[in-house]
Every structure is written in C-alpha cells, then in structure tokens.
Amino acid sequence: MFYICLLIAFLFGRHCQSENIFGSRSHSGNLKANGIFYCGCCCWFIYFLLSQQYNPLSWLFVRVRVRVMEKGSGWDLWNPMETAAKPLKVTFNGAANHWTDALPIGNGRLGAMVWGGVASETLQLNEDTLWTGTPGNYTNPNAPEALLDVRKLVDNGKYAEATEAAIKLTGNLAEVYQLLGDIKLEFDASHLTYAEETYHRELDLDTATVRVKYSVGDVEFTREHFASNPDQVIVTKISGSKPGCLSFSVSLDSKLDHHSYINDKNQVIMEGFCPGERFPPARDANGNSKGIKFSAVLDLQISDGRGVIHVLDDKKLSIEGSDWAILLLVASSSFDGPFMKPLDSKRNPTAESISALKRIRDLSYSDLYAHHLDDYQNLFHRLSLQLAKCSISVGSLDKNASAATDLYLEGCKDYSVSTAERVKSFQTDEDPSLVELLFQYGRYLLISCSRPGTQVANLQGLWNNELHPKWDGAPHLNINLEMNYWPSLPCNLSECQEPLFDFISSLSINGRKTAEVNYEASGWVVHHKSDIWAKTSADQGNVDWALWPMGGAWLCTHLWDHYTYTLDKDFLKVKAYPLLEGCACFLLDWLIEGCGGYLETNPSTSPEHDFVAPDGKSASVSYSSTMDMAIIKEVFSAVVSASEVLGRKEDYLVERVHKALPRLYPTKIATDGSIMEWAQDFEDPDVHHRHLSHLYGLFPGRTITVENTPDLCKAAEASLYKRGEDGPGWSTTWKTALWARLYNSNNAYRMVKKLIKLVDPDFERPFEGGLYGNLFAAHPPFQIDANFGFIAAVSEMLIQSTIEDLYLLPALPRDKWTDGCVKGLRARGGVTVSICWKDSNLHEVGLWSKDQNSLKMLHYRGTVVTANILSGIVYTFNSQLKCVKKYSV
Numbered sequence: 001m002f003y004i005c006l007l008i009a010f011l012f013g014r015h016c017q018s019e020n021i022f023g024s025r026s027h028s029g030n031l032k033a034n035g036i037f038y039c040g041c042c043c044w045f046i047y048f049l050l051s052q053q054y055n056p057l058s059w060l061f062v063r064v065r066v067r068v069m070e071k072g073s074g075w076d077l078w079n080p081m082e083t084a085a086k087p088l089k090v091t092f093n094g095a096a097n098h099w100t101d102a103l104p105i106g107n108g109r110l111g112a113m114v115w116g117g118v119a120s121e122t123l124q125l126n127e128d129t130l131w132t133g134t135p136g137n138y139t140n141p142n143a144p145e146a147l148l149d150v151r152k153l154v155d156n157g158k159y160a161e162a163t164e165a166a167i168k169l170t171g172n173l174a175e176v177y178q179l180l181g182d183i184k185l186e187f188d189a190s191h192l193t194y195a196e197e198t199y200h201r202e203l204d205l206d207t208a209t210v211r212v213k214y215s216v217g218d219v220e221f222t223r224e225h226f227a228s229n230p231d232q233v234i235v236t237k238i239s240g241s242k243p244g245c246l247s248f249s250v251s252l253d254s255k256l257d258h259h260s261y262i263n264d265k266n267q268v269i270m271e272g273f274c275p276g277e278r279f280p281p282a283r284d285a286n287g288n289s290k291g292i293k294f295s296a297v298l299d300l301q302i303s304d305g306r307g308v309i310h311v312l313d314d315k316k317l318s319i320e321g322s323d324w325a326i327l328l329l330v331a332s333s334s335f336d337g338p339f340m341k342p343l344d345s346k347r348n349p350t351a352e353s354i355s356a357l358k359r360i361r362d363l364s365y366s367d368l369y370a371h372h373l374d375d376y377q378n379l380f381h382r383l384s385l386q387l388a389k390c391s392i393s394v395g396s397l398d399k400n401a402s403a404a405t406d407l408y409l410e411g412c413k414d415y416s417v418s419t420a421e422r423v424k425s426f427q428t429d430e431d432p433s434l435v436e437l438l439f440q441y442g443r444y445l446l447i448s449c450s451r452p453g454t455q456v457a458n459l460q461g462l463w464n465n466e467l468h469p470k471w472d473g474a475p476h477l478n479i480n481l482e483m484n485y486w487p488s489l490p491c492n493l494s495e496c497q498e499p500l501f502d503f504i505s506s507l508s509i510n511g512r513k514t515a516e517v518n519y520e521a522s523g524w525v526v527h528h529k530s531d532i533w534a535k536t537s538a539d540q541g542n543v544d545w546a547l548w549p550m551g552g553a554w555l556c557t558h559l560w561d562h563y564t565y566t567l568d569k570d571f572l573k574v575k576a577y578p579l580l581e582g583c584a585c586f587l588l589d590w591l592i593e594g595c596g597g598y599l600e601t602n603p604s605t606s607p608e609h610d611f612v613a614p615d616g617k618s619a620s621v622s623y624s625s626t627m628d629m630a631i632i633k634e635v636f637s638a639v640v641s642a643s644e645v646l647g648r649k650e651d652y653l654v655e656r657v658h659k660a661l662p663r664l665y666p667t668k669i670a671t672d673g674s675i676m677e678w679a680q681d682f683e684d685p686d687v688h689h690r691h692l693s694h695l696y697g698l699f700p701g702r703t704i705t706v707e708n709t710p711d712l713c714k715a716a717e718a719s720l721y722k723r724g725e726d727g728p729g730w731s732t733t734w735k736t737a738l739w740a741r742l743y744n745s746n747n748a749y750r751m752v753k754k755l756i757k758l759v760d761p762d763f764e765r766p767f768e769g770g771l772y773g774n775l776f777a778a779h780p781p782f783q784i785d786a787n788f789g790f791i792a793a794v795s796e797m798l799i800q801s802t803i804e805d806l807y808l809l810p811a812l813p814r815d816k817w818t819d820g821c822v823k824g825l826r827a828r829g830g831v832t833v834s835i836c837w838k839d840s841n842l843h844e845v846g847l848w849s850k851d852q853n854s855l856k857m858l859h860y861r862g863t864v865v866t867a868n869i870l871s872g873i874v875y876t877f878n879s880q881l882k883c884v885k886k887y888s889v
Contacts, residue, residue, distance in 0.1 A: 086433045088205035088440050090419045090775055092116065095201070098761040099124070099465050100772035100782055101420075103203040103210045105234070107227040108451025108499075110331060111462040112183075112234050114210045114225050116201040119192045121185040121212075123225065123236070124465050127294060128455040129335035130256075131532040132278045133175035134290055134342060138510050138537035139517035143169055147519065150603045150621065151592075160617035163543050166603055169518070170546045171537035174529050176278045177473030179464050180296060180331060181254030181270060183236075188247045190216050203774075205437075205444045208376045219245050228372040229451055231360050232330065235368050239324035244306050246325060251316040252298055255467050257289070260315040267357075268298040268317060271350060276342075278472075292342045295349035296331040299357050326365050330356040338506045338534040379447050382492040383824035385439050385794075387432035387817045420773035424758040432817055434756065435794070441775050442791035443491055445784060450484075452498040455532060457484040461784035470781050475503075477551030478528040478607040479691065483730055483785040485558060486700060486737075486792035489565040490799070492826050497562060501575060504555050506534040508582055511552055515586050519549075523585030526552035528607065544620035545608040549590065553631045556583045557700070560638035564803050564828040567852045569645065577642050581653060584639045587632050588656055591664075599663045600624040600679070601632075606693045611682035624665040624679040627693035634701050636661050667697060667704070667712060674719040675712065688724045690731040690767060692738065695719055699734070699741045702802070706743060717742055725754055729769040729777035729786030736793035740811040741800070748797050749813035755790060798835065801827035806847075808860040814840035829854045831869060845877040848889070 095116045096102040102113035102124065111126040146168035153162035198215035210225040220241040227234045240246045251268060252260050258272030276290030300317055302309060307322025319325055332352040334345040360368065422434050449462035459473050459480055466473075475481040481500075488497040511524030514536040519525065527538040528548040539546045559576035562568070594600030602623040613619045636657045643654045668676045677684065677694040695716055697703040704712045720738060727735070732755045739748035755777070759770035764780035772778055777786030797811040806827050823834040823846075831854055834846035842860055847869050854869040858881050865881040876885040 090203040092201040093418050100761050100774055100776050104463050105210055105227040106448035106462045107229040108454040110227055110234055113463055116212045118194050119187050123183040125180040126462055127180045127331045128462055129333045130178040130274050131175050132275045135339055135533050138514045143518035144520050154602050154623050159613040159619035159622050163619045163621040166543045166547050166621050170540050173540045174472055174474045174535050175531040177458055177464055178274050184251050186249045205440050226372050230371045230375045234329040236327040237365055243323050244321040246322045247320045249316055249318040262311050262314050266300045266309055270296045290343055293334040293349055295353050297353040299328040301326040385436050386821045387436055388819040389432050389816055423771050426756045439791050439794055442787045445787055446493055446496050450496045450499050454499050456499045456503045459783055475530050478548055480785045482554055483789045487788050490795040490826050491791055492824050507536055508579055510534045511536040521586050521589035523582045525549050525586045544605055544610055548605055548607055550631050553583055553635050556580055557634045565826055567830040573646055580639050584657055598665045600665055601628045604628050606677050607691050609689050609691055612685055622678050626667055626677055627696050629665045630697040630701050633703050669715045674722050675715045687722050690727040692734050695738055699737045728767050728779040730789055732769045733786045733789030733793050737796050740796035743810050745811040745813045748811045749816055798822055799825055799833055803829045805857045842879045848874045
C-alpha cells in the first residue's frame, strides 16, 4: 500500500512542478526541493487516509466518477450559482420528540426513521413488502344486477336512491401496510450528561446520510446512517473521538408477532409474520400464520484489538470499550408476488438475509459508503436548483465562462438554525433557499422509496410506524398514487417510475377478472384503492369514494407520459401499449349511449364529493362526471397517438376509439362561470372541497390549455377561486400546479407559501396542510404525496412542455425568485433543459438530447423560436432565444 501511495505522490509532485504550483519559476532551485518535500507529505497523508476504516478517498473517487458520468451524459452545463449553494441539509438541534421529527433514509425497499436520541436511540424500520392479508378475490357475481338497478335510478333522476343502491357495487376492504420493527441502542450512563449545545442532527441530501453528533465531556460521539441500494443494507457507524470510549447495547424489536435470538455471537436475528387478515389473528389449523413472514438480521462489527462483545439474554448484544462499531441491517420477507399465497411461498427470509450479509461481509465501511454514493448521486446530481429573491451576478451557462464571484445574498439565512425554525419563519422571510431544500428533499424521498424492483410508493412512501396507519397506508388511485409519480419524469428520475409500471401490470391481471365478472366488460379496471395484492374491486365504504372505476385509466396516462418524455419506442410497444389497449377496451364497454348522442358513464362520481340533487337530497352518484370524461379523453388520445407511432392506426380498437372520442360528454361551464363538476349544474354543498377532480383536464391532463381553450381556462380560474386556498397538503400542491398551467405566477406562489407552514404534531388539525419539522408534508397526518406534488408543481412553474413545444419560465414568481438557475429538468420530446434568469428575465437556456433528434418550438413571453436539437449536442440560447453556442458531449 505504501509503495502505491509513493507512486501517486511522486506523479502528483511532478505534475505540480510542471504547473508551477509550488513556487515561481524564477526560483527554480527551490522548486525542485519544494516538489520533493510536498511529495513526501502527500505520500504520508495518502497512506494515512487509506489505512483508516473510514476512507475519505473512496468518497472522493466516487464523486469524481459521478462528475465524469454527468459530463458524459450531457449534464455539464455550468451552473453559475453553484458556488453560492447552501447546504442541502435538514437539521435539528435536538433529538426527535415525535415520529415526524425523525429523519428518513431508504433504499427503495428498506427504510428507517432515525430519532437521534443520545442515551437511548431508535431506528424505526420498514420493509416495503410487509402487509396484512393474502391474495384476494376481487369479483362480485351479483354486481351486474346491481349495476342495472343503479343505472335505471340514475336515468330516472333518482340520484340519492342510486347512491344508496350503489353500495351493492362495493367490495371488501383493502389490506394494511405494516412496519418491520426497531433497532434499539442503549448507551452507558455517561451519555445522560452530554452537552446539549454540542448536539447536532442532520440529513445531508447530497450524500443521503443522516449524522448525529454530540459531546460527553471531552469526547465527541458521531453516528452516521445510510441505506444502500446496491448492497441492500442499512448501515450505521458509531464512533468516539477517544480510543475505547464506546459502550452500548443493541437489540431488535417489533410491534408484529416476532422472536429474536443471537447468531454467531455478533448477529441479532428477528423473525416474525404479518397478520393474515387486516383484523388479526389469521392462522391455519396448525396455528401457523397465513400472512407474510419476515426476517431481519443485524450484524455488528467493532474495532480490531479494542473492545468486546457480550451476549445478553440470547437476544441482545453489549459492546464495551470499542473505538467504533458498524451495524449492518438486512431484511427479507416471504412475499413472492401479488398472486402467491404466503403459505405457498418457497422463500426463506432468514436464509436470504444471511446470504445478503455474506455478500457484503468483506466490504469495508468506506466500500459500502462508496457504493451508496455512486448509486445515489448518479440520480440526485442530475438536477440542481438555485433561487434568489435579490439581484446577484448570474454569469453564463457556458462551461468555459469565468465563475461569477458576486454571489452574496443580502439577508442570507443563518443555517445553524434548525429546519423547523426556517419553516416557521418562512411566512415572514420567504427564504427561497428553503424552497430549494424542499424541492430537493422531494427528489431525495422519491429516490429513497421507489426504485426498480421495489413496491410502489404508498401513501407514506416507504415509512410507517403504525400497525394501523391512517387510510391503511395504501395506494389511493383517485389522486395520491398518481401525484407520487408526477415528478419522476420532469425531475429527471424516470427510473424511479418503474415500480409504478410493474404495479399497473399486476393490476391489469386482477382487473381483467373484475371487469368481466362485475361489469361484464372486456379489458381491465381498477377502482380508487389498492394494496400489495393488486386489489382492483371497489373498496368497502362510502360510495362517494369507493365507487370510482377510473383508477386504472388515470394510471395509464403515466404510461403515455413516460413515452412522451423518453421517446422510448420499445417501452411503448412492449409495456405501455398492451396496457393502454386493455384499459381502452374496458372504457369502450363502460361507456353507454346517453342523451343528445353523447356517450356517458353511469354510474359516475366525482371522487369523495357529494352534490345536492334537484329534489334537495344529498347524493354522489350520477352520470358523466367531468373527471370521468377528462380521463377517458386522455386515455383515448394516448391510444390514438401511440397507434400512430407504432403503425397500428388501422387496428379495430383504434377505429372504435376514434369514433368514440368526439362523442364523449364535453366539459361544460356552470352559470357562475366555473367548470361544472358533474354533467348537470348541481348545487355544491362544499364549494371549498379539497379535491379538484373537475380540473383534471387542466393538470395533469392537457385537454384544457391557455392556447387552445381560453374559455375553459377562464372557467378553471373561476373554479380555483371558488375552491379557495385551504386544504390538505396534496390539495395545496395540486392547486399550485393548476395555477402554473394558467401561467398565474402570483397565485402559484401563494400556494407554495401556503404549504410551507410548520405543523405541531401535538396540535395538528386535519385537512389544513403544512410541513412537519422533518419536512414531511401534512394532510395532517403525514402523507407523502404533497412532497412529490410540490416538486412537480415547481417544475411546472419553471418549464412546461409538449412533444413539440417548450414553455420557458411560464409561471416564475418574478418578485420572489428574481434570479435563479435550474439545471437538468426534463421536457417532453426527450430534451434536458437548463435555464438561468436574472432580474426576473430569461438570461440563458441550455438544451440537450441524449438519443433523439428533436424539433422544439421555444416559447418565452410571446416570442416563439424553432430549435432543431440534434442528439449529443448541447445548445445554448440567449435571452432573445438566439442560439449562441453549441458543442458535442
């Protein structure tokens, strides 16, 4: 090792001599001596670093590799504000008092919430396949008869009676997302006397690492936690600044049925199972659980030559007098897909977990950290955002330009202040760097809870600490699941969308049975709520939310969107189009002849919202709700467009879709000038309702646009004013995106500000939105959809696109984010976009396409320019949209 370091240091010294780093060439006699001296110092220093358990050079080498990968992918547009970037960190000055004060880490499948306690620490764990239940039967042979009754009542205008009768169309309850358990750490009594002023806890978004630091006397203790995707492990390192100062005990626990034991004197193994039904217990005749089995294995390593491990009660490990300790947590379950009963699964969770540990046994902490950074930063570093509300020196997107130095921001925040305090003060200081942090935090959460091969991000993403989480923690398809994936494409994280497509594929299998039996229709259908078993029938409960057979159709719009962003024809042909076909088949059969020659849906609801029928009775079931029609239009349009790409315009299905499109019930304007939510202008008993279903065509749909349907846009604006600003977090972010689509920057920003208010977990009130101290979004309680809806909405404020068009800064709040730069946003048509603006005006734009040639119409404040974007070339446009530079990458 030493000789390798010597060679590196010698080459470095020779390079420094040639570059005149060590001294002036006029002092050539001293230059050689200086070079030798520095070579010696470098040799010793590099050898010292490489000999440490935590190797900073591994981290450095990873960073270099990531930067090279970025440049090779066309992401090397220089960000002139990069040198002024504030730390992307969520910080606390004390341990968590509530679960929403803990800091989340995750690798897509495994997650943890780090509480940061001093004398006693908890890492609350999740594994994304732990759910109650078993595969279900999502059919109801009595549904067709009930459907006829409901339709007849709707045709006769008896909407309240139809609502009551529609209960017969609902099904069984969805299953419930569970937790895994806890890692519990107990430190010696001296930690009770730690110096509170030395405590610091942070989540570093740049490295996806949680750190906790504090001092006891003259000893500084440090803990680092991260969840590695490539090595499928949660890693914790605990160390102290003095030799032999570390003593603590560690164990595993869970609220689920479980037992723990010690293996090989340095591993704690916890085995257990989930309830076989949402209302336990559920066991077979032999007393075995019918539910999903799980295992977690915690491996403990301590410093060589100092420290000892003791076994306590065969389920706890005690460490005494160590320099450092490394904990590796792996976990697995018997879940083998949504169609396999857990009792029939051949998977052995404990064997799989131990095998996973063996694969990483020979990796050092620095190796694990390097793998983690390489994987995570390849995703996270694709996009950067800098915002300022006062004038700064913006410079140029040209990577060869001199760096701007005048980057001092007047009134810059004190970043030793906790993030919760920053959220609390946002209503007065409107700190744009907090918007940056919240934006990148959303991207961090998506990377951490949704990766290829994992389950979809559920109502809480990945993180859950309850056996009975609110709304079962289940994917809800009438806004929440879709919102989870709104940012994946524009925010340059398309891989994170893959679990959604796998989920849609599973839903299509069960949904085909539901469509055939329940509705005597072809194709496949899904309702408003699902679970890990790909439930497709209507849930049990109130008809206004349970009876909504448009869930699968909404999900299918994500398939077409993926194509429009990536132009991946193989994906369209193999994955997307077969699912779109099946969805369209159901919709064609679900549509029936209505009045005036229109095709209508009956029964139909507007998600979770009631109306007052003409007879004065409350109802939720009618026909052709505006959202039904808007989603069907999007799906049918996607089928037509996809068929053109794939050369299938002559298919019989496509011909049927073509004929049906103009006959769909149109979006109508009510007497008060707003968009009608139902086919009739019913009285709305709750004009401030949280859902904005009737505005689907504006966002995320594209059937209502400023350019093509100005009257409907005016009506949509009236609808937004009518709905008001109050609502849960996800509603707030949806409103942000809707205002952005209307190019109304002031109101879009008002909703941004509305979201960024601190929620006290001890006094939270439902439906009021806001953020918790760890930046989790609040309904309340915590729902992750608003975290994702926020970054999608901010993206819409900065760019909007079709395959042909790119709208630059369409809803920029000019007096709030006066200067700024965003690098790495994605636009439809396969284009990566970077924008800088100065004094509220466009400064420069960079466009790049990796694999596709693209013809884009650039739009900025009435100026329209055609840009021919060739693959592999970065184009820079000035404020007049004139191409001023291009270079190959």
